[in-house]
Amino acid sequence: MLRRIERLLTDLSVIAVLGLGAMITANVLMRTLFNSGVPDTTVIVAELMVAAVILPMAATTAARAHIAVELLANQMPLRVHDALIIFGSIFGLVALAPLIWAGWRELTHAIEAGSFFFGDLHLPKWPGRLIFLIGISFCWLRLAIMVAGDIRTVRAGGRLSEPDTEEAA
Numbered sequence: 001m002l003r004r005i006e007r008l009l010t011d012l013s014v015i016a017v018l019g020l021g022a023m024i025t026a027n028v029l030m031r032t033l034f035n036s037g038v039p040d041t042t043v044i045v046a047e048l049m050v051a052a053v054i055l056p057m058a059a060t061t062a063a064r065a066h067i068a069v070e071l072l073a074n075q076m077p078l079r080v081h082d083a084l085i086i087f088g089s090i091f092g093l094v095a096l097a098p099l100i101w102a103g104w105r106e107l108t109h110a111i112e113a114g115s116f117f118f119g120d121l122h123l124p125k126w127p128g129r130l131i132f133l134i135g136i137s138f139c140w141l142r143l144a145i146m147v148a149g150d151i152r153t154v155r156a157g158g159r160l161s162e163p164d165t166e167e168a169a
Helices: 001-032 041-052 057-062 079-111 124-157
Strands: none
Touching: 001 041, 001 057, 001 124, 041 124, 057 124, 079 124
């Protein structure tokens, strides 16, 4: 079930990127051809950027595809390397928790206050806050599941990391 949600969030981020391209293209064409522009372009682009960056984070986490510097970790024994992976994931859980709390507070404040962006369209602020909260929450959930699975694997004597084939050869 979580994989399907991650896929949906990734697909929505792709739609956001396509929307970004369409919005910027339309705005440039309107400015060039008609000396006009799409109303509230900067607000719409900023909100779509949040969706494009935040929504695929759970799928990125599941694929262990975050940027990592492994210069020192690759030089350590596999057990230590596995422990560093678990430590990093736990650190990620701790680091994401305040973001979830802040996202929740921002969302509830935007809804209760009826906050909107000043501009021609008076767009509400809550959709972007909701997208942020959903993306970060699913990333935290995926990371928590991975931490539990990684700890189980290491306790059972399994490995999270494999030796590099170049070094093993």
